[in-house]
Amino acid sequence: MEEARKYLIVNKTTIKYDNKLFTFLDGMKKKFMCDLDFLGNQEHAKIVYPLMHEYIKGKVYGLNHVISYNPHKHRKPNNYAIFIALCSEYRKYKDWEELAENIINVTIHFDENEEVLDPGGQTAMTCCCSHSIVYCFNIHLKDTGMKLIAGDTCILKNLLVNEDVVAKVKQLKKSAQKLARLKKTHRMCGDCQEWNIKLDEPYWKKRCISCWRIWKSTQRSDIN
Ligand SMILES: [Zn+2]
Numbered sequence: 001m002e003e004a005r006k007y008l009i010v011n012k013t014t015i016k017y018d019n020k021l022f023t024f025l026d027g028m029k030k031k032f033m034c035d036l037d038f039l040g041n042q043e044h045a046k047i048v049y050p051l052m053h054e055y056i057k058g059k060v061y062g063l064n065h066v067i068s069y070n071p072h073k074h075r076k077p078n079n080y081a082i083f084i085a086l087c088s089e090y091r092k093y094k095d096w097e098e099l100a101e102n103i104i105n106v107t108i109h110f111d112e113n114e115e116v117l118d119p120g121g122q123t124a125m126t127c128c129c130s131h132s133i134v135y136c137f138n139i140h141l142k143d144t145g146m147k148l149i150a151g152d153t154c155i156l157k158n159l160l161v162n163e164d165v166v167a168k169v170k171q172l173k174k175s176a177q178k179l180a181r182l183k184k185t186h187r188m189c190g191d192c193q194e195w196n197i198k199l200d201e202p203y204w205k206k207r208c209i210s211c212w213r214i215w216k217s218t219q220r221s222d223i224n
C-alpha cells in the first residue's frame with residue numbers, strides 16, 4: 001500500500017509499450033550508438049538532440065498509438081517517453097509505468113563556471129522532449145547508469161515519477177532561483193566563496209564580515 005502511493009501517474013505518451021516500439025528503439029540505438037554515453041552532457045545534447053528529434057519525427061507514425069497521434073499535442077511527451085525508454089533496458093519492463101520507476105534521481109546541471117543557469121539567459125538548451133528550458137536537470141536512469149537532460153516541468157509532467165524525485169526537483173529549482181537572485185545583488189567572498197558581499201560595498205572589500213573577522217584574528221596572533 002505504502003509503496004503504491006510513492007508514484008504519481010502522469011503518463012502522457014500516446015505510444016503503446018509493445019514490440020513495435022522495441023524494434024524502433026533498437027534501430028534508434030544503432031543509429032546514435034556513438035552518442036548514447038553523452039546524452040547528459042549539455043554541449044553534446046545541443047548538437048545531437050535535434051537530430052534525434054528529427055529521427056523520431058520521421059518514424060513516430062509507424063508506431064502503435066493508444067489514441068490517434070496529434071503532433072501539436074503529443075510530440076513532446078512522446079519524445080520524452082522515447083528518450084527515457086532509449087536509455088533504459090526497455091525489454092525488461094512490461095509497461096510505461098514500470099519503466100518510469102527506472103528514473104531514480106535528478107541533479108541540476110552546472111556549467112563550467114559552476115553558474116546556475118540564469119532565467120531568461122542565453123543558454124539555448126533544450127530538454128530531451130525538445131522544449132526549451134531554463135533549468136537544466138540531469139535525469140539518472142538506474143539500470144543503465146545513463147543520463148539525460150530535461151527541464152523541471154517536463155520531469156514533473158511526463159510519464160510517472162517517483163515522489164522523491166518530484167521533491168528533489170522542486171528543492172533544486174528553488175535553490176537555483178535563490179542563487180540567481182543573490183548574484184544580482186551580491187558578489188562572492190574570496191575566502192568562503194559564498195555570495196554574501198553586497199554590491200554597494202566598496203570594490204576593495206574581498207572578504208565577507210565573518211571571513212574578515214577570522215582574518216583579523218590571525219593578523220593579531222601574528223603580531224603577538
Ligand atoms: Zn521537456
Ligand SMILES: [Zn+2]
Nearest residue numbers: 189192208211
Ligand atoms: Zn566569507
